[in-house]
Amino acid sequence: MRRVLIIIVPYLWLLALFLIPFAIVLKISLSDVAMARPPYLPQFSWEDGLGAFLSQLDFENFTFLTTDDLYWKAYLSSLQIAATSTLLTLLVGYPIAYAMARAPDEWRATLMMLVILPFWTSFLIRVYSWMGILSQEGYLNQLLLGLGVISEPLIILNTKVAVYIGIVYTYIPFMILPIYAALHRLDSSLIEAAEDLGCSRAKAFWLVTVPLSRNGIIAGCFLVFIPTLGEFVIPSLLGGSGTLMIGKVLWEEFFNNRGWPIASAVAVVLVLILIIPIVLFQQNQQKQNEAQS
Amino acid sequence: MRLSWFNITSLTLGFAFLYLPMIILVIYSFNESRLVTVWTGFSTKWYGELLSNQAFLDAAWVTLKVAVFSSTLATVLGTLAAYALVRGARFPGRTLFSGMIYAPLVMPEVITGLSLLLLFIGIGLDRGVLTIVLAHTTFSMCYVSVVVSSRLVSFDQSLEEAALDLGCSPWDAFRLVTLPIIAPAVVSGWLLAFTLSLDDLVIASFTTGPSATTLPIKIFSAVRLGVSPEINALSTLMIAVVTLGVIIASLISKRNFVREQHGGEGRH
Amino acid sequence: MPENVFAPWTDPGAEPLIRFRNVTKRFGDFTAVRDLTLDIYEHEFFALLGPSGCGKTTMMRMLAGFETPSSGHIELAGQNIVPVPPNKRAVNMMFQSYALFPHLNVWDNIAFGLKRDGMPKDALRERVAEMLKLTHLERFARRKPHQISGGQRQRVALARSLAKAPKLLLLDEPMGALDKKLRQETQFELMDIQEKTGTTFVIVTHDQEEAMTVASRVAVMDEGELIQVATPSAIYEAPNCVYVADFIGDVNIIEGAAHRASEKHYTLHWADGQAPLVAASEMTFSPAQKAFLAIRPEKVLVTADRPADAENAIQGRIHDIAYLGNISTYHVEVAGGRLLKAQTANTRRIENRGFTWENRVWLSWDATAGVLLER
Numbered sequence: 001m002r003r004v005l006i007i008i009v010p011y012l013w014l015l016a017l018f019l020i021p022f023a024i025v026l027k028i029s030l031s032d033v034a035m036a037r038p039p040y041l042p043q044f045s046w047e048d049g050l051g052a053f054l055s056q057l058d059f060e061n062f063t064f065l066t067t068d069d070l071y072w073k074a075y076l077s078s079l080q081i082a083a084t085s086t087l088l089t090l091l092v093g094y095p096i097a098y099a100m101a102r103a104p105d106e107w108r109a110t111l112m113m114l115v116i117l118p119f120w121t122s123f124l125i126r127v128y129s130w131m132g133i134l135s136q137e138g139y140l141n142q143l144l145l146g147l148g149v150i151s152e153p154l155i156i157l158n159t160k161v162a163v164y165i166g167i168v169y170t171y172i173p174f175m176i177l178p179i180y181a182a183l184h185r186l187d188s189s190l191i192e193a194a195e196d197l198g199c200s201r202a203k204a205f206w207l208v209t210v211p212l213s214r215n216g217i218i219a220g221c222f223l224v225f226i227p228t229l230g231e232f233v234i235p236s237l238l239g240g241s242g243t244l245m246i247g248k249v250l251w252e253e254f255f256n257n258r259g260w261p262i263a264s265a266v267a268v269v270l271v272l273i274l275i276i277p278i279v280l281f282q283q284n285q286q287k288q289n290e291a292q293s
Numbered sequence: 294m295r296l297s298w299f300n301i302t303s304l305t306l307g308f309a310f311l312y313l314p315m316i317i318l319v320i321y322s323f324n325e326s327r328l329v330t331v332w333t334g335f336s337t338k339w340y341g342e343l344l345s346n347q348a349f350l351d352a353a354w355v356t357l358k359v360a361v362f363s364s365t366l367a368t369v370l371g372t373l374a375a376y377a378l379v380r381g382a383r384f385p386g387r388t389l390f391s392g393m394i395y396a397p398l399v400m401p402e403v404i405t406g407l408s409l410l411l412l413f414i415g416i417g418l419d420r421g422v423l424t425i426v427l428a429h430t431t432f433s434m435c436y437v438s439v440v441v442s443s444r445l446v447s448f449d450q451s452l453e454e455a456a457l458d459l460g461c462s463p464w465d466a467f468r469l470v471t472l473p474i475i476a477p478a479v480v481s482g483w484l485l486a487f488t489l490s491l492d493d494l495v496i497a498s499f500t501t502g503p504s505a506t507t508l509p510i511k512i513f514s515a516v517r518l519g520v521s522p523e524i525n526a527l528s529t530l531m532i533a534v535v536t537l538g539v540i541i542a543s544l545i546s547k548r549n550f551v552r553e554q555h556g557g558e559g560r561h
Numbered sequence: 562m563p564e565n566v567f568a569p570w571t572d573p574g575a576e577p578l579i580r581f582r583n584v585t586k587r588f589g590d591f592t593a594v595r596d597l598t599l600d601i602y603e604h605e606f607f608a609l610l611g612p613s614g615c616g617k618t619t620m621m622r623m624l625a626g627f628e629t630p631s632s633g634h635i636e637l638a639g640q641n642i643v644p645v646p647p648n649k650r651a652v653n654m655m656f657q658s659y660a661l662f663p664h665l666n667v668w669d670n671i672a673f674g675l676k677r678d679g680m681p682k683d684a685l686r687e688r689v690a691e692m693l694k695l696t697h698l699e700r701f702a703r704r705k706p707h708q709i710s711g712g713q714r715q716r717v718a719l720a721r722s723l724a725k726a727p728k729l730l731l732l733d734e735p736m737g738a739l740d741k742k743l744r745q746e747t748q749f750e751l752m753d754i755q756e757k758t759g760t761t762f763v764i765v766t767h768d769q770e771e772a773m774t775v776a777s778r779v780a781v782m783d784e785g786e787l788i789q790v791a792t793p794s795a796i797y798e799a800p801n802c803v804y805v806a807d808f809i810g811d812v813n814i815i816e817g818a819a820h821r822a823s824e825k826h827y828t829l830h831w832a833d834g835q836a837p838l839v840a841a842s843e844m845t846f847s848p849a850q851k852a853f854l855a856i857r858p859e860k861v862l863v864t865a866d867r868p869a870d871a872e873n874a875i876q877g878r879i880h881d882i883a884y885l886g887n888i889s890t891y892h893v894e895v896a897g898g899r900l901l902k903a904q905t906a907n908t909r910r911i912e913n914r915g916f917t918w919e920n921r922v923w924l925s926w927d928a929t930a931g932v933l934l935e936r
Contacts, residue, residue: 006377010370010390010438014393017428018408019389022408025404025407025411095303095307096303096307098303099304111304113539114308114311114312117536120488121315121531122531125528129315130314131516137330137331138330229401233495237513250407254407267404452660454647455656456662458625458626458647458648458653459653462648474663
């Protein structure tokens with residue numbers, strides 16, 4: 001009896017508060033916009049029965065998503081921003097992870113903690129901290145103007161560049177940790193063997209280190225790419241009106257336009273897009289687990 | 294092993310990148326001027342203004358309540374779920390269950406928030422502290438479950454069998470053997486859930502009503518328009534709390550470690 | 562057999578402590594234990610021996626109550642224990658991994674089971690002290706399991722499982738994690754403790770030497786079935802099949818056709834142009850039936866000339882010599898390219914040894930030295 005309870009309590013909780021809500025989103029995405037409360041039709045009623053209810057559902061909202069270019073541009077721009085910033089995070093994160101793996105043993109615990117520590121501080125505050133740096137009269141412009149590097153303040157805040165910086169800054173621990181884990185396992189005698197066999201330093205790095213940390217790189221990239229795709233806080237604080245990201249579009253559609261069915265349709269499509277990288281990520285993790293066991 | 298200049302540069306620049314923005318934030322929270330980016334002199338006046346701002350204090354109180362309730366609930370549910378996943382051999386719908394544990398981890402917050410809001414409206418639940426607690430519990434229990442199950446996987450099942458063998462009922466075996474051993478994982482699960490709840494803006498914005506404003510919602514609406522000195526002060530306080538918490542936690546774990554190593558030495 | 566030898570299994574009136582009655586255990590399609598019937602008596606030190614996957618661990622887990630038989634029943638002191646949960650059985654188990662509770666010190670680990678029984682404090686303290694003394698752990702009572710050595714951990718596990726004075730103690734590969742030297746010491750210690758406490762021990766092991774050393778009786782298992790249940794010497798000297806002969810120790814197996822020579826003697830035709838071998842046998846074979854002669858290497862004599870009174874003698878050439886210090890094993894090539902092993906004790910220093918590679922030698926043994934087997 002107790003065994004059953006252990007399973008059934010969290011099971012029912014997730015059914016009620018995860019699966020059913022998502023089913024509701026799916027249903028509303030197939031409904032019509034209406035000037036009502038709640039602002040969509042049809043409402044399910046027992047008198048009409050399920051058949052009548054289902055017959056009123058259609059894919060109109062999804063068709064709408066393809067006709068209004070705001071939406072597909074937002075999807076494309078989200079994909080592009082997520083991909084670019086993932087690449088940037090990799091470029092910034094890899095040398096740090098590499099240096100951590102090479103650091104003396106007694107430093108490692110501290111370095112690890114230093115990478116994880118920002119994760120415990122508020123995400124919102126970490127994003128916010130860049131607003132003061134990147135704004136037109138911000139610290140970066142003050143510094144560069146003071147040094148005489150530039151004569152006109154750079155416009156960074158409210159551009160894509162600021163969004164990239166924000167994403168790299170907040171998601172970099174997710175990139176560093178898996179790469180560090182992979183590099184940490186790497187036997188340093190492999191590099192020596194490669195050099196012994198005639199590789200230069202750079203060549204040994206390219207031919208041995210990088211391929212052997214491949215799983216860490218892949219895991220890190222997915223861990224950055226997947227959450228970035230639906231990101232809301234970073235584009236709304238650091239991005240401008242020109243930085244389209246689908247999370248922000250959904251939020252505005254829902255809160256500002258009260259277009260519940262459209263917002264729901266946007267959500268459903270976003271989930272469909274996310275399924276691909278998630279499945280790929282799962283496969284990579286599985287392969288990695290098998291390789292280790 | 295000695296670090297090459299390249300590695301030293303990477304580490305220095307990397308950690309400067311990670312920490313400078315927050316250090317600047319902390320420094321400028323003591324700036325006298327309302328124009329945040331111009332340093333005019335040292336002052337703690339923004340802390341005073343912050344602490345006399347009732348709206349912020351109310352929001353902090355709501356946030357704390359939500360975080361304590363949701364993380365505690367999430368820890369119980371997440372531990373149960375981890376136990377069911379790792380120990381419960383086979384039960385109908387196991388795949389669906391593990392899917393529902395992992396899906397919220399990768400689901401964009403906007404979607405989780407939207408779907409929960411639509412549910413709460415659908416069942417006519419008044420939005421406020423309760424609905425935020427329900428929402429936070431749902432996604433953070435999944436994190437707890439992942440943390441706890443990674444500990445349970447490496448847990449030697451014969452320990453539980455030994456307890457049964459020595460006369461424990463299954464419940465006693467869980468209480469006296471399993472729980473003390475997985476306790477560190479359960480505690481870190483709770484801390485993680487607590488932090489996630491403190492931190493969350495998006496899901497709380499969707500699921501709250503006019504009666505309950507959390508600190509992130511308050512901060513977000515304040516900073517949308519630009520940098521503000523009160524928020525700098527608030528951020529500094531939050532960073533200080535986290536840093537203090539991490540230092541205390543690491544001291545405790547270090548002391549436990551030392552005690553573990555020398556605990557049995559007194560007797561011989 | 563002398564009267565004072567402990568051998569309740571030879572007494573038809575003795576009540577066994579444990580009875581397996583037609584016990585079968587299936588896991589899905591896999592049958593781990595097949596229709597198995599076995600009696601184990603009080604005060605026995607009983608060994609279940611077999612390769613991994615032979616069903617020995619499943620039998621032990623059924624005794625402890627962690628597995629339920631698919632059919633058949635198990636009696637402990639005359640009572641069917643199949644429906645009794647593990648925490649209500651007068652049976653304790655020592656786990657292969659020891660399963661010491663890492664958050665409790667040695668003293669609390671040993672006291673754990675006693676506390677479950679609600680033993681009064683004074684009696685409990687006394688009992689734990691007794692167990693610590695029995696296993697020589699007094700000095701380590703306040704240490705945590707990770708602060709003591711592997712051998713000490715093993716003794717804590719033993720003390721913990723013995724503390725409740727169970728009717729039956731189960732030991733799952735108790736010495737598996739110890740190195741060879743420590744293992745030998747521990748084996749004797751274990752026998753000592755078994756004798757002192759009078760508890761019935763059932764040990765699961767894949768190590769035949771260990772089973773032979775500690776056990777009063779050994780059950781050799783394979784693929785869920787009992788192959789032979791007998792005393793260590795009977796298993797070694799009179800195996801009932803090639804599998805047992807081969808599993809326990811070193812053996813030469815010579816295949817051939819058996820013919821009756823006298824009431825209790827058979828001849829075995831094993832190679833063309835060679836004199837048949839003579840072997841005594843209690844079993845009966847039909848004329849020309851396929852048979853296997855199992856003969857231990859140490860029972861084979863190596864000589865330069867054919868011993869005059871040898872009942873069996875084969876000439877061969879030394880192919881290889883394995884020098885092990887106390888003994889040497891000669892691999893001798895005989896008719897048909899077959900290799901036979903012969904062992905001699907090295908009672909003389911090495912430079913005085915008689916034979917070397919390529920020497921032609923005679924191998925000889927008595928008719929009663931080997932066992933003639935059907936399969």
